[in-house]
Amino acid sequence: MTKKMRMICAGGDKTLAEWDTETVSPQRLSEIEKEFNERVAQGWLAADITNKKDEIIRSFDPNAEILLIPRVRGGRK
Amino acid sequence: MDIFSHPVQDDYERAKDKARHLLKSILPEKSWEELEMKDVVTYQGKRGVYIISPYSQTEILDPNSGKCLAYACLQLTIPAPTYDRMVAEYILIKSDEKRYWKTANIFSQTSNAFGFAALFYFAVTDIALFVNLLRTLLTTR
Numbered sequence: 001m002t003k004k005m006r007m008i009c010a011g012g013d014k015t016l017a018e019w020d021t022e023t024v025s026p027q028r029l030s031e032i033e034k035e036f037n038e039r040v041a042q043g044w045l046a047a048d049i050t051n052k053k054d055e056i057i058r059s060f061d062p063n064a065e066i067l068l069i070p071r072v073r074g075g076r077k
Numbered sequence: 078m079d080i081f082s083h084p085v086q087d088d089y090e091r092a093k094d095k096a097r098h099l100l101k102s103i104l105p106e107k108s109w110e111e112l113e114m115k116d117v118v119t120y121q122g123k124r125g126v127y128i129i130s131p132y133s134q135t136e137i138l139d140p141n142s143g144k145c146l147a148y149a150c151l152q153l154t155i156p157a158p159t160y161d162r163m164v165a166e167y168i169l170i171k172s173d174e175k176r177y178w179k180t181a182n183i184f185s186q187t188s189n190a191f192g193f194a195a196l197f198y199f200a201v202t203d204i205a206l207f208v209n210l211l212r213t214l215l216t217t218r
Contacts, residue, residue, distance in 0.1 A: 008153070008161045011088055012095025047168045049103050056172040067103075069165045070157070074182030075134075075150035 007068040033060040043071035096160035151181040
């Protein structure tokens with residue numbers, strides 16, 4: 001099954017990585033996981049949006065559709 | 078496109094469409110229908126009912142009375158279409174409501190009511206002092 005890791009950016013969301021859970025190599029998965037961890041360390045929110053689950057995750061899940069959301073902050077009145 | 082750069086008009090429209098599409102993909106069908114009909118998304122959380130709107134602050138209602146408790150304001154730290162902010166807000170409220178309250182700026186309705194009461198009080202006091210000053214001036218002449 002194909003999964004994607006997407007990120008929200010100024011031009012809408014873009015796909016950072018796409019992999020087939022059946023055939024992806026451990027090396028490729030580790031690269032994607034590294035990118036995931038780097039973004040999360042920078043303050044990005046990671047969400048598992050598989051089947052409208054919409055759950056914030058702290059660690060990489062190769063079986064999840066992942067959406068990376070830029071850091072959020074309180075806005076002005 | 079760099080994630081921090083401001084898109085030009087055509088790109089902006091494209092980005093808006095993509096963001097709307099992303100929002101559709103994460104929302105339950107009923108919530109999407111609500112957005113199309115009323116231009117808001119309602120989510121029932123533990124601490125309140127959230128009315129997330131693309132063009133105004135999120136309204137937080139008391140789940141029992143339906144009265145407005147507060148307004149919340151949350152922003153993405155990059156320039157992105159408003160529907161992307163709705164995506165972030167919806168996911169955060171649904172998945173980690175406590176964090177949402179910690180992160181968003183919450184403007185309590187009760188503090189607004191207090192603010193209006195205080196304003197009214199000071200206005201009345203000022204008028205009374207002014208009238209008193211006028212009376213003093215007139216009686217001393």
